[in-house]
Amino acid sequence: MGKSTATANIAAAPRPNDHAAARTPARAATGAARRTPVVLVTGMSGAGHSSALKALEDLGYEAVDNLPLSLLPGLTHPGVDIARPLAIGVDVRTRGFGADTFLHELDRLARQDDLDARLMFLDCDDEALLRRYTETRRRHPVTADRPVADSVRHERQLVEPLRARADLVIDTTLLTVADLKRLLQGHFALESRAAMAIFLVSFAYRNGIPREADLVFDVRFLDNPHYDPKLRPLSGRDREVAQHIERDQGFKPFFAGLGTMLKPLLPRYVHEGKSYLTIALGCTGGRHRSVFVAEKLAAWLSGLGYKVTLTHRDIDRARDADRTGGRA
Numbered sequence: 001m002g003k004s005t006a007t008a009n010i011a012a013a014p015r016p017n018d019h020a021a022a023r024t025p026a027r028a029a030t031g032a033a034r035r036t037p038v039v040l041v042t043g044m045s046g047a048g049h050s051s052a053l054k055a056l057e058d059l060g061y062e063a064v065d066n067l068p069l070s071l072l073p074g075l076t077h078p079g080v081d082i083a084r085p086l087a088i089g090v091d092v093r094t095r096g097f098g099a100d101t102f103l104h105e106l107d108r109l110a111r112q113d114d115l116d117a118r119l120m121f122l123d124c125d126d127e128a129l130l131r132r133y134t135e136t137r138r139r140h141p142v143t144a145d146r147p148v149a150d151s152v153r154h155e156r157q158l159v160e161p162l163r164a165r166a167d168l169v170i171d172t173t174l175l176t177v178a179d180l181k182r183l184l185q186g187h188f189a190l191e192s193r194a195a196m197a198i199f200l201v202s203f204a205y206r207n208g209i210p211r212e213a214d215l216v217f218d219v220r221f222l223d224n225p226h227y228d229p230k231l232r233p234l235s236g237r238d239r240e241v242a243q244h245i246e247r248d249q250g251f252k253p254f255f256a257g258l259g260t261m262l263k264p265l266l267p268r269y270v271h272e273g274k275s276y277l278t279i280a281l282g283c284t285g286g287r288h289r290s291v292f293v294a295e296k297l298a299a300w301l302s303g304l305g306y307k308v309t310l311t312h313r314d315i316d317r318a319r320d321a322d323r324t325g326g327r328a
Contacts, residue, residue, distance in 0.1 A: 038085065039117075041053055042121055043123055044123055045092060046140075052122060060085060065088075068094060069101050069102060072105050073108070092159070106165065118168065119168075121163045122172055124171060130148055182199070187276055197309070198278075198279060198307065199277070199308075200310045202283075202315070206284060215277070219254075219282065219289045219293050231244055237291060237295060255293070258297070295310070
């Protein structure tokens with residue numbers, strides 16, 4: 001993974017607040033194969049800490065939650081026989097927690113030749129965190145005797161140094177548990193893969209850009225099938241919609257240019273050590289144009305030998321929006 005991810009509307013451009021933002025280069029696969037993977041899981045309380053550890057456990061990691069920092073050296077010290085890769089949860093609940101102490105331990109792990117240690121930070125919008133605490137009626141672990149909003153702000157100040165040092169930052173605000181599992185599998189799966197895994201998602205701009213996206217392409221310039229009454233109830237998966245979009249004189253040069261950009265770019269990501277890439281394609285309603293282009297791009301990428309997963313985030317939402325005058 002590179003120092004920062006990129007997003008693009010036809011051309012790549014910096015995007016600082018990506019949902020799954022890689023922070024430091026991944027180690028070469030050959031080096032990582034000789035080391036025991038250790039994932040340190042931290043972040044904001046209520047951002048999905050337990051779900052992340054459970055997902056990593058399902059991937060084959062031994063999960064240890066809320067481990068006192070004073071015990072971390074005994075678990076990971078050189079010479080200790082680690083039977084399986086480790087996923088260790090450390091957050092503000094942890095006895096002896098402090099950002100400086102935590103980062104000191106992280107530096108020690110990074111110096112060990114027998115470990116491949118990475119820090120993952122789970123984040124979430126304050127509004128979503130407040131809603132989650134309200135719904136569950138749980139007390140915040142930082143300051144249980146103060147309003148949750150104050151506790152969230154205080155915790156964010158405490159853990160900001162960890163976020164800045166994280167190898168991977170995942171914003172769970174709009175993620176389902178299944179989405180989180182998919183992201184973690186992409187970044188931390190233990191099996192070796194010959195090719196980088198690519199996740200394609202079509203979306204509606206009116207519902208927001210997927211925060212996990214590394215590259216974003218805007219296809220709203222294509223002729224919109226929504227305005228044809230016969231095509232409106234269909235989707236980009238239907239042949240009639242595909243033919244309509246392909247008749248747009250701008251489609252063929254756009255798709256050719258997209259391939260021309262991605263074909264040399266993807267091997268560079270692989271060479272860099274990136275194991276997982278999310279490409280998002282958006283239109284107004286997420287039902288016609290973005291769906292068709294995503295389907296076509298998925299077939300093209302599969303033909304190049306990449307492992308491709310495709311989802312259409314807003315295809316059903318678009319049908320509902322149609323009833324209120326939305327556009328696809």
